[in-house]
Amino acid sequence: MLSVIRERWRQGHRTIAYPAGDLPVLPDRYRGLPCVDGAKCPSECRACADVCPTDALRFDAGVRIDMGRCLFCTDCTSACPEGAIAFTREFRTAARTRDALVTDGAAFPLARAVDAKSRRLFGRSLQLRQVSAGGCNACEADINVLATPVFDLGRFGIKVVASPRHADGIIVTGPVTANMRLALEKTYAAIPDPKCVIAVGACAISGGPFAGHDEQHGGCEGILPVDLHIPGCPPHPLTILDGILRWLGRIESSGAPTIDRDSNHSCGTLSTDTHAISTPYRP
Amino acid sequence: MTVITDCVKTFNSKPVRQADVPVVRFDDFRDALASTLASRDGELLALFGVPRGPQTVRVYGVTLEGMTGAIGLMATDVGERYPALTRDVSQAHWFEREIAEQWGVVPENHPWLKPIRFHRSYSSGRDAWNRVVGGAILPCVMPEGTDYFKIRGDEIHEVAVGPVHAGVIEPGHFRFQCHGEHVFTLEIEFGYQHRGIERRLIGGPDKRTLPLMETLAGDTSIGHATAYCQLIEGLGRVVAPLRAQAIRAAALELERLANHTGDLGALAGDVGYLPTLSYCGRIRGDFLNATALVCGNRFGRGLVRPGGVGFDIDEPMAAELRGRVEAAHRDVTGAANLLWSTSSVMARFEGTGTVPLATIRALGVTGTAGRASGHDRDARRDTPSGYHRYAQIPVSTWHTGDVFARAYVRHLEIQRSCEYLIENAPQLPAGDVRRDIGPLMVDAIGVSLIEGWRGPVCHVAMTGAEGTFSHYKVVDPSFRNWIGLAMALRDQPISDFPLCNKSFNLSYCGHDL
Ligand code: SF4
Ligand code: SF4
Numbered sequence: 001m002l003s004v005i006r007e008r009w010r011q012g013h014r015t016i017a018y019p020a021g022d023l024p025v026l027p028d029r030y031r032g033l034p035c036v037d038g039a040k041c042p043s044e045c046r047a048c049a050d051v052c053p054t055d056a057l058r059f060d061a062g063v064r065i066d067m068g069r070c071l072f073c074t075d076c077t078s079a080c081p082e083g084a085i086a087f088t089r090e091f092r093t094a095a096r097t098r099d100a101l102v103t104d105g106a107a108f109p110l111a112r113a114v115d116a117k118s119r120r121l122f123g124r125s126l127q128l129r130q131v132s133a134g135g136c137n138a139c140e141a142d143i144n145v146l147a148t149p150v151f152d153l154g155r156f157g158i159k160v161v162a163s164p165r166h167a168d169g170i171i172v173t174g175p176v177t178a179n180m181r182l183a184l185e186k187t188y189a190a191i192p193d194p195k196c197v198i199a200v201g202a203c204a205i206s207g208g209p210f211a212g213h214d215e216q217h218g219g220c221e222g223i224l225p226v227d228l229h230i231p232g233c234p235p236h237p238l239t240i241l242d243g244i245l246r247w248l249g250r251i252e253s254s255g256a257p258t259i260d261r262d263s264n265h266s267c268g269t270l271s272t273d274t275h276a277i278s279t280p281y282r283p
Numbered sequence: 284m285t286v287i288t289d290c291v292k293t294f295n296s297k298p299v300r301q302a303d304v305p306v307v308r309f310d311d312f313r314d315a316l317a318s319t320l321a322s323r324d325g326e327l328l329a330l331f332g333v334p335r336g337p338q339t340v341r342v343y344g345v346t347l348e349g350m351t352g353a354i355g356l357m358a359t360d361v362g363e364r365y366p367a368l369t370r371d372v373s374q375a376h377w378f379e380r381e382i383a384e385q386w387g388v389v390p391e392n393h394p395w396l397k398p399i400r401f402h403r404s405y406s407s408g409r410d411a412w413n414r415v416v417g418g419a420i421l422p423c424v425m426p427e428g429t430d431y432f433k434i435r436g437d438e439i440h441e442v443a444v445g446p447v448h449a450g451v452i453e454p455g456h457f458r459f460q461c462h463g464e465h466v467f468t469l470e471i472e473f474g475y476q477h478r479g480i481e482r483r484l485i486g487g488p489d490k491r492t493l494p495l496m497e498t499l500a501g502d503t504s505i506g507h508a509t510a511y512c513q514l515i516e517g518l519g520r521v522v523a524p525l526r527a528q529a530i531r532a533a534a535l536e537l538e539r540l541a542n543h544t545g546d547l548g549a550l551a552g553d554v555g556y557l558p559t560l561s562y563c564g565r566i567r568g569d570f571l572n573a574t575a576l577v578c579g580n581r582f583g584r585g586l587v588r589p590g591g592v593g594f595d596i597d598e599p600m601a602a603e604l605r606g607r608v609e610a611a612h613r614d615v616t617g618a619a620n621l622l623w624s625t626s627s628v629m630a631r632f633e634g635t636g637t638v639p640l641a642t643i644r645a646l647g648v649t650g651t652a653g654r655a656s657g658h659d660r661d662a663r664r665d666t667p668s669g670y671h672r673y674a675q676i677p678v679s680t681w682h683t684g685d686v687f688a689r690a691y692v693r694h695l696e697i698q699r700s701c702e703y704l705i706e707n708a709p710q711l712p713a714g715d716v717r718r719d720i721g722p723l724m725v726d727a728i729g730v731s732l733i734e735g736w737r738g739p740v741c742h743v744a745m746t747g748a749e750g751t752f753s754h755y756k757v758v759d760p761s762f763r764n765w766i767g768l769a770m771a772l773r774d775q776p777i778s779d780f781p782l783c784n785k786s787f788n789l790s791y792c793g794h795d796l
Binding site: 003011014029030031051052054073074130135141142143145149150160162163174178179180182187208209210214215216234236 | 400401402421422446447449450451452453454474475476477479480490494495498499500501502504545558561562564565567568575576577578580581582584585593614617618621624790791
């Protein structure tokens, strides 16, 4: 018994302060929100698109990256002859709409909160059922860690539950394989209304590295109505946590992360907006 | 009896010409496989079919000789049906089901011939179960003429679990035949995670190949990416710089540490021992974050690249890495030792889900689960590649084959891996970290083995006349080990299933591909 207490003492208190306090600092090599400076691109240059494993680059309005497809592999960064593509350490990349994920990084809006009604329903207690539909177990693992003392999801009233009957919504991972589609639809149907859908990872948003394979459906689109998109392969646990809290209106955002473009390549400098935790919504 | 010489011998990631692989008569193939596995303490690393014209499938057998580390390759041609090898080579049981499903070939008299992934046959118009061409194939719904294993009797009942499980976990389907709490048999079926990866690899390598390797079993990104990269380096006749090899080896141990730590925590959680569960959940993250320190991604995505690694480790980072591993080593050892000194935990671990060594050998169960039953095998020592040729890590085994053994072997491996990193991280060999790979050998076949955290990750690549993949076979250790979990559940109370399952912690997507 004494040894148990001694060990408890030694292991210490480990829960991160987020969302209170300063933004957590991710490793230097962490790849978050992309920053593309299309002004540097010679017209007709497609060096980045030629190497991208998931066709994530868009050239319709400047040069933009579809984070819903992106694996954050940085092959485009290495291929670009002009140094126009970089990945910042901004981890707050979740978005309400699919379109918002297509970005050059400059005006990426932080995920907005749900409407007042949903906020009243889910804001203080959100029970989620997780379904892996072809996920590689990395997205699943980084959802799982939210339950560890480090992130302690329970302190926000958010919990992953065992039965869809007990759930307010579903977190989907994986490209929705042909063999899991029915089980996913049945699980969703078993959740009482009103309900929400959170798509975690490139797979669940677009099929990720498996996009285009006959054996899968290219993510949730067209199968379930997605309320929150969390990009990444896999997303950092903080990205998932931040996305859910912002969406619930538990973090107030003062606009978008802004990228300072004055120096030659300064994609790494991001201003950190204030993001104090708001008081729980009271109807 | 001495037909063993019929196979061509090669070594880890040393491709040979396909023309050098002997294609022998079926009977000789079977006898040679059987005797290699029996007399040379051998393992069946892979058995797979490659189509040769409309009526013929060439079956390749890849064996590992326990004593020498030599990898044997041979082949035989079969038509629509052939006598099942499993009758004489029990390790072939799951491989033959895969061949039947992929190529519509029937291994006659296979003891339990059923699909394993539930997709259409790749040979048009040929189906091993005569399913209607173009008809729907529903996952885990058995084709006519087959069924789940059943026990009959008034008080026998069946428990079906999955595909969607209670936790945050991948899908699979489990069927138990029980009498009250007592489980007679467990049968496991897969296919829900099938994403068609092997089919997509043909024609590569291309820009999708590496991401697919990193995500076919996402918790083994480093293991699979390394197996792939060292294989195409062999085919491209390039050796990755020594410094890159050392960084890969370090990343492989970090991956092992993160997963083993997570498993110890999960095992503690399953017996309701919360202190170790909480600590290990956090310490696992420390190891993942150490990987992210090196390459920005917690699962090591983008680190291992063909020809070397994508990220170097400079001196301050090496020092930081060492410091983090030292701290996590102290913490994980403390957390694990609580388990061994808590009698209520030990009472649940010891004697639960025992798999005898004979069963391990007969069915080809491997890796961590094998070592926990005294099967002294570890690719890092037996078929060393990359940096493991210079820096050895002692092999950890235990003899009891129960949940305790599978937990304790992880604990021992955590100690060894930490010691390895603490010693080796600060002294990486000098030099660059990446080299270009030339065109791949044409008409070649190569086998790559990496001891991932679950066990040996085996990749087999075949190239065509253009030097692109004409066939690619991935054998995740889970493919061979799921049957071990089924064996562990025999004559156990069904309430021990979660505990036994965690003690194996196998991959669904690594199996389904
Ligand atoms: S980082 Fe994203 S956009 Fe760039 S090549 Fe990789 S997947 Fe494509
Ligand atoms: S998005 Fe990436 S990490 Fe997530 S399940 Fe898909 S392949 Fe795995």
